[in-house]
Amino acid sequence: MNQNIINARVTFRNSPIHILEQFTIKDIENAYEQFKKHSELDECVIIQTCNRIELFGKSSTHNLDKIKKTWASIAGLEEDAFNENIEFVENQEALHHLLKLTSGLDSMVLGEEQILGQIKNSITSARNIKASGQHLNTLFDKAIRIGTRIRNSSGIGRGGISVGSMAVKLAEENIDELKTKKTLLIGTGEVSTLVAKSLQRRGYAFDVTSRTIGRSQTFCETMGGNPIKFEEVLSGFDNYDVLFVATTAPYFLVTYEKITEAMNNKNKGIMILDLSNPRTVDEKVATIGGVKLMNLDQIAEMVEKNMNARLNKVKTIENIISEEVSILEASMKRLDAEPLVKDVFKNIEHLREKELRKALQMLDEKDERKIKIIEELTKAVVESIVSTPMNNIRKASEQGKPDVVDLASKLFDYKKHNQTD
Ligand SMILES: NC(=O)c1ccc[n+]([C@@H]2O[C@H](COP(=O)([O-])OP(=O)(O)OC[C@H]3O[C@@H](n4cnc5c(N)ncnc54)[C@H](OP(=O)(O)O)[C@@H]3O)[C@@H](O)[C@H]2O)c1
Known part of the structure; x- marks a missing residue:
């Protein structure tokens, strides 16, 4: 993956309540600013509930030490406070973990509903203040849909345990x-x-x-x-x-x-x-x-x-999650090529319009019907030339071939700083 999805978390799984509460982030907006500034993350989503404090991030590079350092300074802790408590995963494992969260498989009460609402709130507020961007917004939207589907089909939340x-x-x-x-x-x-x-x-x-x-x-x-x-x-x-x-x-x-x-x-x-x-x-x-x-x-x-009945469903849900992770991973990888594809389409469209204007001026054409036909012709030519290579770039990205995307970037003279996601 060109872009990395990371997840750093402290949860009830390895921290009792008196430890867990120390990692609480009080000012989430400030935390987003700090993580972006000091931890090489260009997108972030924080999920904070009674049982977990989790950071999801997107970056082309990443550095766990910097994440720990930033988190420690936000929460007012020593950096080594994280040594035993923090869990860190990336890419496929991070997507897998997010699906476990949305489907309720990582909750203390397996399948409980609250976590889904809490995740929806987290991504909505991250999106509103632009802490998240195209990658995490897409990832969370998809993960919430998949989690809801898994819950409904498995019935994991039934039975009144809360x-x-x-x-x-x-x-x-x-x-x-x-x-x-x-x-x-x-x-x-x-x-x-x-x-x-x-x-x-x-x-x-x-x-x-x-x-x-x-x-x-x-x-x-x-x-x-x-x-x-x-x-x-x-x-x-x-x-x-x-x-x-x-x-x-x-x-x-x-x-x-x-x-x-x-x-x-x-x-x-x-x-x-x-x-x-x-x-x-x-x-x-x-x-x-x-x-x-x-x-x-x-x-x-x-x-x-009290979890026996729900535990029987875990294996089935794990299997569904494993299948969904590959699909989710492919769509995240596909996103990596989107800025390039968007840029190429934008430049070519710009050229097409410029050349069309020139040609119409030279022809001094006033007949609206003819102008329309010429315009449609230019669009069709551009579309037929560009669509196939663009789809191939997307496919290569989806299949985890960043070298193809890099080569295409060179061929189309795409500069990463043009990126607008
Ligand atoms: N949601 C879960 O799944 C879950 C599971 C286990 C534990 N917890 C923990 O349980 C606690 C409550 O969670 P929740 O989801 O029920 O929260 P919630 O829906 O936001 O309700 C918060 C409650 O706390 C009261 N409150 C807030 N500040 C207060 C203050 N200074 N003095 C007195 N009351 C105050 C509010 O009363 P007002 O109406 O007066 O504001 C409201 O009744 C949290 O600590 C949470 O971490 C949550």
Whole structure:
């Protein structure tokens, strides 16, 4: 491939939650600027979810050290923080990984839907601010379509397993008679929706809170639960035995002080499930007597135990992905020849128009019908001469023969800096 597609990632696969959250990129727009400026990438897309921070890039050269260095400076880390956590793949393997992501095969909960929406959002915002270009836009559009098709045909996402349902199951396994306990859900976003659905399905009553009471009320109208004012909750957790916390707050909502205070006022234990990344429950609360704290790491373990039905589909999906990767790779390689092909067509069109104008002036032709015939003739001649070599260049590029594309560039005097993608 003339142009390389790279993927650098830190994910839940090799980093527990307290490590993973350190790699979070806070200012994505600035990160795009930095990666382009300092890491030799001319296109970028960042995918950041609770379970992964991933960078996809396109470049003719690439340098993992520079990527690590830039990422470290953006996240405020030492460069060697990446040594054990970062995974790096390129070209075919990067395409393969993206298809695993869009089809849900790399998710903690196999086949979960959220990742597809998150990838769509990532490419839309990268496209809007022009962080991505022709290569990554095409790649992501295709990968999203393929992933959706794989999900629909395999039914990998069926069966009601989600981060939310696994969190509720975890609570059930750790608490006797969950039905009799007072449960609070903090957050009204996507994950809270999954938790609420699961609580509702199993017949558990629960309170819901978020910064605006209006939002909690709307949430409860569709998802069930009882809306409670945020300030009321924050002033005392002692009313509750189980807390599910799923927010994107950039600080600890559930602090050591608040839980200490709550535990002083109650004579029963409390279980806290922090589903957030970065975490929004201070891990120090686990040191308070009677407090059981669990986070995404324990949910990952629970998921593993519950994945049998979905695991049976993995092999079939892997096979489909392997077939799709070759097709995807060919269309990405084909893109490498597009700037040259576009440039040749543009130059020839320019020449055709110039020569046509000259000829019509010499003929002093005024008859519109005749002018049209002459014009069509010039177009037909150009088309019949240029189409075959251009298609052959595209084909050579698709078949991974960059030498043919380079030779054609020389023959047509194409300069790479003309490139407009
Ligand atoms: N989506 C997934 O697949 C997934 C899976 C596992 C874990 N997670 C993690 O779960 C957390 C929530 O994700 P999500 O997808 O549900 O996010 P989301 O749909 O964007 O919802 C975010 C929630 O956080 C609340 N929030 C934001 N800032 C807050 C603050 N300063 N104080 C109090 N509440 C605040 C929002 O409340 P307002 O309405 O008041 O803004 C909203 O209820 C994230 O940390 C994420 O990493 C997500």
